[in-house]
Amino acid sequence: WLWEPQSTNLITQSELFSDAYWSKSGSSVASGFLSPSGDLSAFKFDEDGTNSYHYCRKLNIAVASASVVTLSMFAKKSENSYVALFEGTVGATVFFNLETKTVVSASGGASGTIEQLSNDWCKITLTVTVPSTNANFEIYNSNDGTSLTYQGVSGNGIYIWGAQLEQQSYATSMIPTSGSTVTRNQDLCTNGGSLASINSTEGTLYAQIAALTSFDTDNPNRYITLTNGTSNERVALLLGGNNNQLRAIIFSSTQSINLSFSTNLTDAKDFNKLAIRYKSGDYAFFLNGVKIGGSTETSIFSANTLNDLSFDVGGGTQNFFGKTKCLAVWKEALSDAELTELTTI
Numbered sequence: 001w002l003w004e005p006q007s008t009n010l011i012t013q014s015e016l017f018s019d020a021y022w023s024k025s026g027s028s029v030a031s032g033f034l035s036p037s038g039d040l041s042a043f044k045f046d047e048d049g050t051n052s053y054h055y056c057r058k059l060n061i062a063v064a065s066a067s068v069v070t071l072s073m074f075a076k077k078s079e080n081s082y083v084a085l086f087e088g089t090v091g092a093t094v095f096f097n098l099e100t101k102t103v104v105s106a107s108g109g110a111s112g113t114i115e116q117l118s119n120d121w122c123k124i125t126l127t128v129t130v131p132s133t134n135a136n137f138e139i140y141n142s143n144d145g146t147s148l149t150y151q152g153v154s155g156n157g158i159y160i161w162g163a164q165l166e167q168q169s170y171a172t173s174m175i176p177t178s179g180s181t182v183t184r185n186q187d188l189c190t191n192g193g194s195l196a197s198i199n200s201t202e203g204t205l206y207a208q209i210a211a212l213t214s215f216d217t218d219n220p221n222r223y224i225t226l227t228n229g230t231s232n233e234r235v236a237l238l239l240g241g242n243n244n245q246l247r248a249i250i251f252s253s254t255q256s257i258n259l260s261f262s263t264n265l266t267d268a269k270d271f272n273k274l275a276i277r278y279k280s281g282d283y284a285f286f287l288n289g290v291k292i293g294g295s296t297e298t299s300i301f302s303a304n305t306l307n308d309l310s311f312d313v314g315g316g317t318q319n320f321f322g323k324t325k326c327l328a329v330w331k332e333a334l335s336d337a338e339l340t341e342l343t344t345i
Contacts, residue, residue, distance in 0.1 A: 012180050042076075047080070074117070074123050081145075082104070082144065210271045246274065272287060273287070
């Protein structure tokens with residue numbers, strides 16, 4: 001399951017690079033190539049034989065003043081192995097090597113990512129803070145991973161598909177557009193389980209999850225919780241706080257329980273297996289087969305207190321946005337041996 005926040009693609013022609021919406025210099029595009037979506041909507045983006053820039057771009061896209069924006073698109077090597085994303089209002093550049101699937105360099109205050117997909121495609125991103133109320137989306141062929149201007153070889157190029165500009169600090173999944181901006185609503189999960197699976201006086205909450213970004217400036221605390229419908233009574237797994245921090249929280253305002261176990265992940269964007277056990281005198285938190293912490297606190301939730309499993313802190317705020325391979329609730333407090341086996345990667 002992929003849970004994402006509401007987001008808008010501010011590029012109004014996300015796939016049709018031959019449209020006049022996209023200006024070009026020292027380059028040309030040709031349609032009819034296999035895209036990451038499986039149809040023939042990808043384009044070949046070729047340089048010409050001039051000693052110049054070889055770009056395809058859209059300028060002056062309206063954004064909020066001094067906002068963080070993320071440019072993303074899909075690219076695949078052909079004769080060229082290098083491509084650059086460029087945001088011209090601040091002069092931010094990220095070079096990518098599509099052969100080795102690596103970020104070569106980032107400058108101008110930008111950060112970049114590259115994700116390898118099937119069929120040799122990569123998703124590449126540039127994130128930067130723009131100084132005013134406009135942002136640019138620019139794609140450059142590069143012959144060496146360091147140059148934006150060079151003597152081109154006519155017909156050399158790469159494949160491109162799916163341009164997206166979002167006003168936030170990371171890229172979400174593709175939002176296709178064709179003539180106007182498009183907003184994708186926040187993902188929601190309803191009727192995802194049975195109330196009979198939740199035991200308030202003892203149990204285990206387990207998840208195998210990955211964050212969309214190490215730190216989300218708009219939503220720093222991302223929760224998966226067993227609650228009473230509010231944040232006053234909760235057994236929680238939390239990604240956030242300080243970048244790659246992971247915490248397990250057991251809190252009850254009525255029973256005066258306030259336990260917290262924390263650790264730092266190498267990268268919150270990697271999948272991790274985590275579980276929290278709650279039972280009078282026996283609380284524990286496990287991560288990837290290792291017991292991170294425990295407590296012999298004897299307080300416990302009142303019977304029938306916990307009745308809701310949700311991707312938030314309880315009550316609909318501080319949503320978990322990320323990737324979920326598994327989410328499970330046990331009515332029993334699993335043993336150390338069982339939790340070690342369950343959470344081992």
